[in-house]
Amino acid sequence: MPANIGRILRRATLACLLMLLAGLAPVMAADTPTVLITGASRGxxxxxxRQYADRGWHVIATARDPARAAALREIAASHERVHIEQLDVTDFASVDALAAKYRGKPIDVLLNNAGISGNVDVQVFGRLDYAVYDEVHAVNVLGPLKMAEAFLDHVAASDQKKIISITSTQGSITQTNGGNLFYRSSKASLNMVMRTLALELKKRGITVGLVSPGFVKTDFTRGIDLPIMITPEQSAAAVIKVIDGYTLDQAGTFMRHTGQVAPW
Ligand SMILES: NC(=O)c1ccc[n+]([C@@H]2O[C@H](COP(=O)([O-])OP(=O)(O)OC[C@H]3O[C@@H](n4cnc5c(N)ncnc54)[C@H](OP(=O)(O)O)[C@@H]3O)[C@@H](O)[C@H]2O)c1
Structure with missing residues (x-):
């Protein structure tokens, strides 16, 4: 072996040893991405x-009540890189506490998934329940915004630097067909909030994105059975593919799970 190659190898070995001694595992940060998902208890x-865990990612899976999230706990039991954290996205003190707990930990994808529709019977003009409007807005709009603010440094420190929110084509203003006033307006508002953030954070190399997951059979759509509906497995696989392909150039684009651009 030429002398200079031997010297390089010895130096590389020494550098690795020093990093390990300093408590810095050289492979961790760069090789294994991390995703933080809100509302990971179901749907x-x-x-x-599950799918990010199967890929070997570090998954910070948040649930409002981990004790009731049996399926999520099963995933964590078989994937050592899955960590369950209690989080209600409307509880800003808890959001800040979780961000503090993970201070210094790069988060490649902050995935704002938690969302509610609110009781549809009180979303009809003439008998609107404004307290329900507040609740839907708090979960679907303020929650994702607060998460983005609290975890900005974690995302900025990562390789992929993505803040993705699960929106809905029901938030499309140009293509609305009425109904679900609170839910629709919350997702339209989420779209504007994230589009605005996208412009601001693009300068820092952070990709803020919006992805609609399709029409999915979950508790959210209980009682509806239409041929166009897909399973949560199909939806998650499609959403992850869109997130993988989401570039900084596309920041602020309203995407469907199919990879097509959705109309505002
Ligand atoms: N299903 C569809 O066809 C469809 C279509 C378009 C968009 N989406 C969007 O996709 C996302 C997921 O919907 P899904 O169908 O999976 O609904 P889901 O089965 O009803 O699950 C909703 C999730 O959000 C969580 N959540 C509710 N309020 C929360 C809060 N305050 N803080 C933290 N987590 C909260 C729930 O936690 P708990 O278990 O504690 O209640 C649950 O994990 C939502 O943003 C929804 O708007 C769904």
Whole structure:
């Protein structure tokens, strides 16, 4: 072996040893990405957690009540890189506490999935329940915004630098066909919030994205059975593919799970 190659190898070995001694595992940060998912107890969020875990990612899977999230706990039991954290996205003190707990930990994909529709019977003009509007807005709009603010440094420190929110084509203003006033307006508002953030954060190399997951058979759509509906497994696989391909150039684009651009 030429002397200079031997010297390089010895130096590389020494550098690795020093990093290990300093508590820095050289392969961790660069090789294994991390995703943080809100609302991972069931539905699409649960399936997103499962599929990222199967890929070997570090998954910070949040649930409002981990004790009731049996399926998520099963995933964590068989995937050592899955960590379950309690989180209600409307509880800003808890959001800040979780961000502090993970201070210094790069998060490649912050995935705002948690969302509610609110009781549809009180979303009809003439008998609107404004308290329900507040609740839907708090979970679907303020929650993702607060998450983005609290975890910005974690995302900025990562390789992939993505903040993705699960939206809905029901938030499309140009293509609305009425109904679900609170839910629709919350997703339209989420779209505007994230589009605005996308412009601001693009300068820092952070990709803010919006992905609609399709029409999915979950508790959210209970009682509806239409041929166009897909399973949470299909939805999560499609959403992950869109997130993988989401580039900084596309930041702020409203995407369907199919990879097509959705109309505002
Ligand atoms: N299903 C569809 O066809 C469809 C279509 C378009 C968009 N989406 C969007 O996809 C996302 C997931 O929907 P899904 O169908 O999986 O609904 P889901 O089965 O009803 O699950 C909703 C998830 O959100 C969580 N959640 C609710 N309020 C929360 C809060 N305050 N803080 C934290 N987590 C909260 C729930 O936790 P708990 O278990 O504690 O209640 C649950 O994990 C939502 O943003 C929804 O708007 C769904």
């Amino acid at each position: 699409i969020g649960l399936e997103l957690a």
